[in-house]
Amino acid sequence: MIENKSILIVGDYSWPWYQEACGNALNDLGFQAEKFSWFDDFRYRPEGAIEPVYKNLWLRLQYRFNLGPKVREVEKRLIKQALDLRPNFIWFYNVRLISPNTVKQLRQKLPNTKFIQYANDNPFVLQAKYKFWSNFIKSIPYFDLTLSYRKNNLEAYKQHGAKHVELLRSYFIPENDYPLPISKIPKRFKCDIVFAGHYENDGRLEILEEVCNKGYSLNLFGGGWNEVLLSLDEDNPLKKYYPVSPVIGDEYRYAICGAKVALCFLSALNHDTYTRRNFQIPAMKTVMLSQYTSDLEQIFTPNSEAFFFRNTEELFEQLDVLIPNDGLRDRVIEAGYKKVYSGHHHVEGRMRELSKMINEKNNIV
Numbered sequence: 001m002i003e004n005k006s007i008l009i010v011g012d013y014s015w016p017w018y019q020e021a022c023g024n025a026l027n028d029l030g031f032q033a034e035k036f037s038w039f040d041d042f043r044y045r046p047e048g049a050i051e052p053v054y055k056n057l058w059l060r061l062q063y064r065f066n067l068g069p070k071v072r073e074v075e076k077r078l079i080k081q082a083l084d085l086r087p088n089f090i091w092f093y094n095v096r097l098i099s100p101n102t103v104k105q106l107r108q109k110l111p112n113t114k115f116i117q118y119a120n121d122n123p124f125v126l127q128a129k130y131k132f133w134s135n136f137i138k139s140i141p142y143f144d145l146t147l148s149y150r151k152n153n154l155e156a157y158k159q160h161g162a163k164h165v166e167l168l169r170s171y172f173i174p175e176n177d178y179p180l181p182i183s184k185i186p187k188r189f190k191c192d193i194v195f196a197g198h199y200e201n202d203g204r205l206e207i208l209e210e211v212c213n214k215g216y217s218l219n220l221f222g223g224g225w226n227e228v229l230l231s232l233d234e235d236n237p238l239k240k241y242y243p244v245s246p247v248i249g250d251e252y253r254y255a256i257c258g259a260k261v262a263l264c265f266l267s268a269l270n271h272d273t274y275t276r277r278n279f280q281i282p283a284m285k286t287v288m289l290s291q292y293t294s295d296l297e298q299i300f301t302p303n304s305e306a307f308f309f310r311n312t313e314e315l316f317e318q319l320d321v322l323i324p325n326d327g328l329r330d331r332v333i334e335a336g337y338k339k340v341y342s343g344h345h346h347v348e349g350r351m352r353e354l355s356k357m358i359n360e361k362n363n364i365v
Contacts, residue, residue, distance in 0.1 A: 005359070006032040006087040010078065011094050013037035014052055017276075018120070019093045021173050025351040036081055038074045038097060050246050051223070066097050066135050075102045082106055082113075089358060091116040092143070100138040107142055114358065118147040118168065122270040124156045145357065151295060152271055166357050170276040171347040172283040172340060176249075179285035179337075180257040189251075189258030191217040192323050195265070196247060196255045197277065199224035202268045205238070207312055212237035214316065216323065221247045221255050256284045260329060261307075261322050264290035274299070279345040282306065282336030287329045289318055299343070305335040 007026060011019040013035065023033035042059045043052040054060035062068030075098060082090060090106065090113055092098065107115060117140065123133035140146060141161035147168040148154050157165045182190070193216050195208060205228060211218050225244035232239050247255050256262050262281045266272040273295035281288040282305070290296060292308035300306040307322060309315035322329055339345075344352065 005030060005089075006034065006085065007089040007091055008034045008036055008082060008085055008087045009091045009093055010036045010098070011092070012042075012097070013039045014043070017173055017176065021347050022091075022093065022351060025347045026355075028348065029351055029355055031355075032087075034081075034085055034087065036078055041070055041074055050248055063097065065131060066099065071097060071099075075099065078102065079106060079109070083109060086110060087113060089114050089116055091118065092139075093118050094120060096133055096136050098139070099135055100142065103139045103142045114145065115143045116145045116147065116358070117143040118149070120149050120170065120276075122150065122153060122272075124153060124160075125269060125271060147354070150271070150273060152273065168350060168354060169274070169345070170279065171345055171350045172276070172279040173347050174283070176253075177280045177283040178253070179283075180253055182258075185254050185258040189219065189254040191219045191259050193217070193261050193263060193319070194219040194221070194255050194259035195263040196221040196252065197265060198222045198267075199228055200265070200268060201228075202265070203312070204265045207315065209236065209238055210312065210316070211319075216319065219255060219259065220244055221252075253284060256281055256286050259286055261289050261319065262286045264288055266291045266293065278306075279340050282333075282340045283346070285333045285337050287322055287332045288336060289315065289322065299345075300336065300339060305332065305339045307332065 009019050009023050013019050019035070019037075023035060026033045039052070042063045043054050045052045054063070058068075059070060062070050078098065079102065090110075092103075092115070095117070103115070106113075117136075119136060123136050137160055140157060141163070144163055146157045146162040146165045148157055148165055149168065149170060151167060154165050154167065193211055195204070195218070199205070199222065208218060208220065220238070220241045222244060223246050226242060229238060229242040229244065262277075264275065264277050264281065266275055273293040278288065278290055278296060278299070282300075288300075288306045290306060290308055292310045296306070296308065302308055307318045309318055322332075344350075
C-alpha cells in the first residue's frame with residue numbers, strides 16, 4: 001500500500017461534478033487530492049449564468065486548437081506545480097489542452113509518479129478526431145493507466161498504445177442527486193414526463209413531439225435545443241418550449257423529481273451505451289425510461305428497477321403503463337434507488353474502484 005496517496009487532478013474544472021467531485025471523494029478515502037485548473041485562464045461564468053463564456057475570441061481560438069501563448073503558459077504552470085508537489089499520481093481528467101510533449105516532459109521529470117488518463121466523451125468518434133482530441137489521443141502511450149468511460153472504447157485505447165486500460169463508469173453524487181418530496185417542488189416542474197438533456201438529431205425531437213401530441217404533460221431542459229425549435233412550424237407542439245436552457249443544482253433536482261417518468265436518450269455521436277443520468281434518475285427516486293442497450297440491461301433489471309424502450313412504439317407502450325399506475329411507479333422507484341446505492345454507482349463507489357486499481361491490485365505498470 002502507498003503511504004502518502006497524493007494525487008494531482010488536472011482539468012478545466014468547468015463543472016463541479018467532474019474533477020472536483022472526484023477529488024472530494026478521494027480525499028474522503030484518505031488521498032491528498034490537489035487541483036490544477038485552467039478555467040480562469042480562458043473563461044468565466046457571468047453572474048446568474050449556467051454556461052461559462054470565453055473572455056475573448058483570441059482565448060477561445062487558443063482553447064479550441066490547443067495552441068498559443070496562453071496554452072504554453074498553462075503548461076509551464078502545470079510543470080511547476082507538479083514538480084513542487086511531486087505527487088504519487090497525476091490524473092488527467094477530460095484533458096485536451098495539454099500537449100503530448102508536456103506529458104512526456106512530466107514523466108521524465110517525475111519518474112516515480114504514475115500517470116492516469118480519463119475522458120467522459122468519446123475521443124475516437126470521427127467528429128472528434130480532427131484537432132479536438134488530437135492531444136489526448138497522441139498522449140495515450142505516456143499514461144500508466146487509462147480509464148475508459150465506456151466498454152466500447154477499451155479496445156480502441158489499446159490500439160492507440162495504452163499500457164493498461166480499465167473501465168470506470170460515471171456516477172451520481174449523493175449530495176446533489178437526491179429525492180425531494182413533491183411538496184418541495186415548484187409547480188412549473190411538475191409534469192408527466194421530463195427530458196433534461198441536450199439535443200441531437202437522432203429522433204428525440206420527433207419522439208418529444210409525439211409525447212405532446214398524445215396529451216402527456218412534458219418538461220424539456222437542456223442545451224442545443226433553441227436553434228432547432230426556432231426552425232419548427234408555429235403549430236409544432238414543441239414550439240412553446242422556446243427558449244430551452246440547461247438546469248443544474250436545485251432546478252435539476254426539481255426537474256427530475258417533479259416528473260412521474262424521466263426519459264433518457266443516449267448520445268449516438270458518442271456511441272454511448274449508458275450515461276450519467278442513468279444513475280442520477282434512480283438516485284432521485286424518479287422512474288427512468290431509458291433507451292435500451294445490453295449494457296444497461298446488465299446494470300438494471302428491466303421492468304423492475306428501470307424501464308427501457310428499443311423504438312418509438314415500445315416507448316409509448318411503456319408510458320401508457322407507467323403514467324397511470326402509481327403503485328407500479330412506486331415499486332420501480334424503490335428498486336432503482338436500492339440498485340444504484342447497493343451497486344456503488346455513486347462517486348465514492350467509483351473512486352473506491354480507482355483506489356483498488358492503483359493500490360490494492362497494483363494494476364499500474
